[in-house]
Amino acid sequence: MSRDIVVPGGALKRAAPGFADIDWSRPWFAQVAARGMRWQQAASRSAVDQLREMNADAASTVQTTGRGKRLAFIPQEDLPPDTAYEAHIAATGCVPTRHNLHDFFNALMWFQYPRIKAALSARGSAAVDALGVGPTRGGMRDALTLFDENAVLFACAERELCTALRSFDWKTLFIDNRAAWGERCEVRCFGHALLEKLVTPYKACTGHAWIVDVPFAYFSWTRAVRDAFLDEKVARALIEGSEFSGKMFAPLPVLGIPGWWAENEKPSFYDDAAVFRSGRRSGVTPDGKI
Incomplete structure (x- = not known):
């Protein structure tokens, strides 16, 4: 469960959940538990270990992204400035990934439902190609997101x-x-x-x-x-x-x-x-x- 932390003034504040808080016995996690537990151990060590484990799985499959590029995971900071997330994945196959639960589960879905993820990536990158990256995402990209x-x-x-x-x-x-x-x-x-x-x-x-x-x-x-x-x-x-x-x-x-x-x-x-x-x-x- 999430931990309590002490903030200035002595008050308790609920800490954000982390990798150790995942209860793999929950029914909503059952579909990804086997791979997830292995990744969880790597993520608990470091961001580098998390990416290494993810990329080892990607290398052992023929998993591709929306435009047929081989799937890989890279640090978020390797995403070039002014480059749309969807466009980068489409062009390179590389998924920018942070060391947090949000991106951890995103990566798991690339293995659990690879065709759906690739389809979302393809439509998202096509929308960027057609409309560019503006101040608003537009109805199509909002629905895909x-x-x-x-x-x-x-x-x-x-x-x-x-x-x-x-x-x-x-x-x-x-x-x-x-x-x-x-x-x-x-x-x-x-x-x-x-x-x-x-x-x-x-x-x-x-x-x-x-x-x-x-x-x-x-x-x-x-x-x-x-x-x-x-x-x-x-x-x-x-x-x-x-x-x-x-x-x-x-x-x-x-x-x-x-x-x-x-x-x-x-x-x-x-x-x-x-x-x-x-x-x-x-x-x-x-x-x-x-």
Whole structure:
């Protein structure tokens, strides 16, 4: 857990979470725990060791970035001045990386969902090529950043559950269909800022859900096969889809997911209207369904 530190005047202040605070037994970290624990040990020694461990993994794969460049990780200070982050990755394959949790989880996602990360990089760099780097990022880059930072993948085989999510119908999604989780729907965390927040989870922690239609057979596959399926399908949608905006996401309070937080075993957990807000939304899912 996060440490308390003493600030001038003797007051206690909560310290920012660090590498030692990651609890790999949490369900949202399960997908990256094996590699993450190894990287965590390196990161706890030094920034140099962290990058060395990341690059050793990159060298042992054929992982590439959005324009086919071989993936590598470099210190943040090696990013040339006045160069856009996305453009640098596209041109060189090198991901500027700081010695912190945010960039640690970002790097993990390059291995967990390499096609999605490459697709985001390709679209982001294309947007920079088309519009340049101005005082504002623009709607496209904002939506890409939202996905990269805070997305969860909501894999679902039943339309009713997708509709419940888009309609803020938490009772249908989390209470009436509790048994559906793991059998007809599930969530994978993707956004690295979201994963960083979940080191010290709190009830209002909310991801932006990207809905992925999957076959019922999906839930009989191994975790690795499911992740590969999601990686390929979502990446293809990101590359081929002409429309892309923040309206394509649905908010999902992640601690409401059955099995992810002990307190949500009680139905009253979902009565908190400040977290489980009411409302309706319109729009399309990533594959065009209403």
